[in-house]
Amino acid sequence: MKRLVYRLAAIAIIGAALSVTTESFLTVTNILNVLRQSSLTFLIASGLTLTVLTAGLDLSVGANVGLSACLAGTVMQSTGSVALGAATGLVFGAGIGILNGLMVTVLRLPPFIATYGMLWTLNGVTYWFMGGDTIHGFPPGFRALGSGYWLGVPVPIYLMAAFLFAGAVFTRYTTHGHEVFAIGANREAARLSGVPIRARLNLVYALSGAMAGLAAVVYLARLNSAEADIGEPLTLPAIAAVLIGGTSLFGGVGSLLGTLIGALTLTLVVNGMNLLAIDASWQPLVTGVIVILAVWIDVLTRQRAEATI
Amino acid sequence: MRGISKAFPGVRALERVSLTVAAGEVHFLLGQNGAGKSTLIRILCGAHHPDEGDILVDGVSTHLRSPADARRLGIAVIFQEFSLVPYLDVAQNIFLGREPRGRLPGTVDTRKMHADARRLLDALGLALDTRTLAHELGIAQQQVVEIAKALSQDARILVMDEPTAALSDHEIERLFERVRALKASGVAVIYISHRLQEIAAIGDRVTVLRDGRNVASLDASAATVDELVHLMLGRVVETTYRSRFCEQPGEVVLAVNDLFADNGVRAATLSVRAGEVVGLAGLVGSGRSELARAIFGADRVVRGSVLFHGQPLVGGPVRAVRAGVGLVPENRKADGLALSRSVQDNVLVAGLRTLFPSGWYRASAALRVVNDAIARLRIATPSPERLVRFLSGGNQQKVVLGKWFVAGSRFFIVDEPTRGIDVGAKAEIYRLIEQLVADGAAVLMISSELAEVVAVCDRAYVMRDKTIVGELARTELTESRILTLAMHHA
Amino acid sequence: MRSIPGIGYLLVALMVVFAAFGSGFATVANGLNIGVQSSVLLLLALPMTLVIMSEGLDLSMGAVVSLAGVVLATLLMNGRSLPSASAAAIGVGAAFGLANGVLVVGLGIPPFVATLGTLGIAQGLALVATGGQSVVGVGDALPALYESRPLGVPFSIVIAVAAFFVFRFTFRQTRFGGYVAAIGGNRESLVLAGVNANRYHVGIYVLAGVMAGVAALLLTGRMSSGHPTAAIGMEFDAIAAVIVGGTSFERGKGSLGGTVIGVVTIGVLKNGLNVLEVPSSLQVASIGVLTIVALVIESVLQPAARRLWRSA
Secondary structure, three states, X not given: OHHHHHHHHHHHHHHHHHHHHOOOOOOHHHHHHHHHHHHHHHHHHHHHHHHHHOOOOOOOHHXXXXXHHHHHHHHHHHHOOHHHHHHHHHHHHHHHHHHHHHHHHOOOOOHHHHHHHHHHHHHHXXXXXXXXXXXXXXXXXXXHHHHOEEOOEEHHHHHHHHHHHHXXXXXXXXXXXXXXXXXXXXXXXXXXXXXXXHHHHHHHHHHHHHHHHHXXXXXXXXXXXXXXXXXXXXXXXXXXHHHHOOXXXXXXXXXXXXXXXXXXXXXXXXXHHHHOOOOOOHHHHHHHXXXXXXXXXXXXXXXXXXXXX | OEEEEEEEOOEEEEEEEOOOOOOOOEEEEEOOOOOOHHHHHHXXXXXXOOOEEEEEEOOEEEOOOOHHHHHHOOEXXXXXXOOOOOOOEHHHHHOOOOOOEOOOOOEEOHHHHHHHHHHHHHHOOOOOOOOOEHHHOOHXXXXXXXXXXXXXXXXXXXXXXXXXXXXXXXXXXXXXXXXXXXXXXXXXXXXXXXXXXXXXXXXXXXXXXXOOEEEEEEEHHHOOHHHHHHHHHOOOOOOOOOOOOOOOOOOEEEEEEEEEEOOOOOOEEEEEEOOOEEEEEEOOOOOHHHHHHHHHOOOOEEEEEEEEOOEEOOOHHHHHHHHOEEEEOOOHHHHHOOOOOEHHHHHHOOOHHHHXXXXXXXXXXXXXXXXXXXXXXXXXXXXXXXXXXXXXHHHHHHHHHHHHHHOOOOEEEEEOOOOOOOHHHHHHHHHHHHHHHHOOOEEEEEOOOHHHHHHHOOEEEEEEOOEEEEEEOHHHOOHHHHHHHHHOOO | OOOHHHHHHHHHHHHHHHHHHOOOOOOHHHHHHHHHHHHHHHHHHHHHHHHHHOOOOOOOHHHHHHHHHHHHHHXXXXXXXXXXXXXXXXXXXXXXXXXXXXXXXXXXXXHHHHHHHHHHHHHHHHHXXXXXXXXXXXXXXXXXXXXXXXXXXXXXXXHHHHHHHXXXXXXXHEHHHXXXXXXHHOHHHHHXXXXXXXXHHHHHHHHHHHHHHHHHHHHHHHHOOEOOOOOOOHHHHHHHHHHHOOOOOOOOOOOHHHHHHHHHHHHHHHHHHHHOOXXXXXXXXXXXXXXXXXXXXXXXXXXXXXXXXXXX
């Protein structure tokens, strides 16, 4: 709890700084925009959080979103059915997640290598599939999912809230969630306590993929277009959100609320950079530095905790 | 070494221990597990600092600040876990960190290195290509490489820790030849082993430690096996921790038949009945933990059967736990607990699917179960939320037991249940074990403390060399009988 | 060296398939083509072998190559001499290598995260400095060097082969080379032997950075320009080549010769797919599949085959 409070304080500080240094930060439009963008990042990062909790990682989420969005969009346009397209995106995303899980549990590949390989494979397939084309023009009803408002609040925020709730329920009120934490905290102890390791790992990677599929559909609605490279800039912010939120790369510690706060923090930083007219090319750099700092804090925290034994 | 004392938190490992070794002498260091041998050796090689006492080499008092100091003085230790780098070759391993320099700065004179390595191996009688990678060597060969490594540092005092534990008879003979050659060249050898018959083969003198103190130092020729066993055990203490031993055991809960596992266990046969505490005794390396893990399904069974209540127990820990078996591992911190999680989380983890079969975790019910367990086992913790890493050893062990209690286990395999636990907590653990079997459960207890086995168990099996070599009924269960079975080489 | 046979068969099989189905594959000109295309990759895969042997990873290589290329092109465009511009490019690579080493060894940050972070930083710097545009006008010296053919062999192949022999010598004949396997296989014995393992460990990452700078030289020479995303993804090919070549992530197992075979295999695969007119985007996917196949062979099929062999 204490750690979350520190992070909320950081958000407050950043927000305050931006309100002072720019005139457009503290406007309703901007705040809602920030919340909307954070929701999109959160949707991707939520499934990713589960894999990190098991001391694993899913580096393929961004590419997964990209390909799933392209597939969903293509199906939507060629069949004229939004539902079919959305379902395609979801199922495909989950399928990729299942494949990742199998690589980790059956082939025993280290998660970062397996998902890294998947990342590049998906990238390649996306470029081949789209071939430089762009699809755009989707029905307004569908677009509302990404760009619309309901009761004055952007729709994605409701999704964020819904999945925050679902994720919190999963991690705290299901036995599966508890077992996920146990696996991350000490895998061998969990195994010797009768926790079905492979089943749970398959589950978290499948969920990570499914959330990527869901995020893909929402992104499609938001951007109203899809092309081969939409997934590329998504992985690093998702990882950053998870790490900033306090979930440890070493497993067993973390929360979805933390990831949400992490997503908010990162979006605030990027938003601030945009408002301060800093070139967008600086963003990957800043995100990279933030990731390193967040991991460093993670390492230090762990070292300090272990020193007390 | 003179008057060496060393204390660790909670335990006095050594109390004014002295050890005198002459050049060209093979000096056996004997003692039960926990008698202080390892600590003494670690002090000798510079890994630990003694609280008092001093070390004299060639009559000159020295202060060993680090392993490097020890090495410079010619002290080399060959531990049981070898320190070779798997994908470097033999010569590279021997000269790691001391490679002969080549012409260009930073290069190695590989020809000289291999030639020197060849010479060392020849002196030790090992015909092996120096370009062989370490991971391709057999255990016996690795050992020779380790000896060569020590010799290459001009070792004058060589400590060997359980050198024959993993060797075949033939390889043991070769080792003895090498040791005799070392003797002849003036090297002093400190030899730790539980195989008393080896003393007659190569020993010159023997020192016995018990409970961190010197008990005796005598010539090898003057020592008989019986006398040495007696010295190691000391005064026989007739205490029992059980208020009532099992008169009429119930049905057979566990039946293990001719079990072979890929961790080395061979031809193991035993049975445990309801209401019994069955001991599994033996020396370090005899295979007890391996047998426990094979029964539990943590390691793979190759041949033979494990029947639990008449049904085959297969499918790994998941099935074992579901069937009602619980394992309290030897290394509770690494394998039994998630230190970064709370008492509550640790206590519940094995019982989650029993308590909440639908998958929905109800916090109120969970808390009730946890508080009940804490009360029953008298776990000293300010709250269930306390992280387990802050608990004392005894309470951590109770959390592990509590985990199986909550999971509803009826058969408990406990591996070294009271290791690293203070006396008061030990008594509580025994009380808990007694309660378990009084309720009709069964316990298989692994212990290296002979007194504990005798005091707590209804009967005991003894293991040696990864197989079961004997069974002792209640009336036959004495420390000396266990030790004799555990050590005698047929 | 034991795993080379398996991968070698794979390479031969690929070559046979492409020769059969692709017209123009099995020619000397095409062979040289493969060699030239693969040379940059080899420059990256050789140090990556050492990194992976030490149980590490360097995801930043592609981005660092791009950045070094941009620096090189910019300096050349501003009239600097080739030697000094090259030194600067290599310096950039070394600096990032040092940063990686400090993060991984000094701070204890897991390698893939640390290098993922430096990837972002290198990428960011390259993008900011160029605004996303190519840097042209590098003059004639570098392209001429690249196009030259010492002894009739294309310059890039000469450099690649030279690099291989330098690495091989380093690996077998220097202390550093031996310690790389020790860091991955049994770091404690190295420390117990009194060696400053940290210094050598950081050195592995610095070497990777330096080689990234050298690779930038070749790449910029080939393209006659520097582009901020020129080498994106090359680290993936390098990692794939190393894994296909039999180096593993644990215990310090590795083989430079295997990496060469891995690089050639990937080069053959890409070239063959080109000849068969498979789109380049699918080529990336196929490399991913190739890596997985190689890993499956190493972790599943080989132990099974060994067990069969032993029981026979």
